Amino acid sequence: MIRRREFINRQLKLGVGFALLSISRKGFGFDVNNEINRKLFFKLSLAQWSLNKGIHSGEFDPYDFAKTAKELGFSGLEYVNALYSDVMDSRNKQLAIKKFIKKSNDAAKRNNIQNLLIMIDSEGDLAAASVRKRNTAIENHKKWIDAASQMGCHSVRVNLYGVEQKSKWMEYSSYSLLRLSEFSKDFNINVIVENHGSLSSNAELLMQVINNVNLKNCGTLPDFGNFCIKRVEGDLYESECVKEYDRYRGIKEMMPKAFAVSAKSNSFNNKGDEVYTDYLKMLKIVKESGYDGYIGVEYEGTGLSEIEGILATKNLLINKGKLVT
16 A cells, blocks of 8 residues: 555646646645635535545555545545445444544544544445335444544435335335434434435435424435436446436525535536536525535546545635635
8 A cells, every 4th residue: 555645646646637737736726735715604624435546446545534634625524434444344343433433533633623424335225115124224324323423523424225216215215314313313413315316316305305304413415416316227326317406406405404515526627617517606505505514525537636636626616615705
């Protein structure tokens, strides 16, 4: 495994966008030391998924997340449980999670950065048709709710995968969210749902589920870009999207119950704008909702290296955020 600093420097050197656009480190996307303007209505966090390629390849240690985020100018951390193979593949998961909590807390403290939330993946389908499968998924998620509490997070993000029939999906989703939210109250943790593929990306249906649960600690994590509700192959993420929920409408519908916001990015033009999402329009919607918390950077593209993409998204948020009145 290469060192974190070497990984960051190599990413900056190898980025395709950097080579094509000849951008200086102080230009679009590369001002590491750019302090957040006090006029911004939000703070900046980093979603760990932005580093998933480096983590999966073994080039980046997930436990260096806090230090890297701090170096890149962020003040909050959004963890992804599935990126910790030492935990997910452990035969003694409870002990592995305990070690994860300590190592992550120590790193956050050393770097004076705030743990915000844990995104929970690969722990079962909360909207499955089988009651047994739903209950197993609920129990699996409880371990991470406990972990989030011990780390000082405010929320865990869950997915609502399972059946495709709308009425059944709403019924089963409500079942699981209600039980998780009731459990998490004693841990002072919010259970928040991201628009994350299939029916969960239908914001109107999702909000009906959230409102049916009707608990103060059950809410949303609106993501600027995850609004595909149907793909060619029927999968969640891989094949071409053939039907998308209007992203601006979706964000507006989800914001009243938002405990966090995810600024998804994929590609940028030579002006530094994200080509699929109007960030200024999105930020206006977010502000008009009264939200003033963290907005998390989540770069998923391939045109830039992970570090370049993170910084490009961060600077775009800062630049557009200054224009929101």
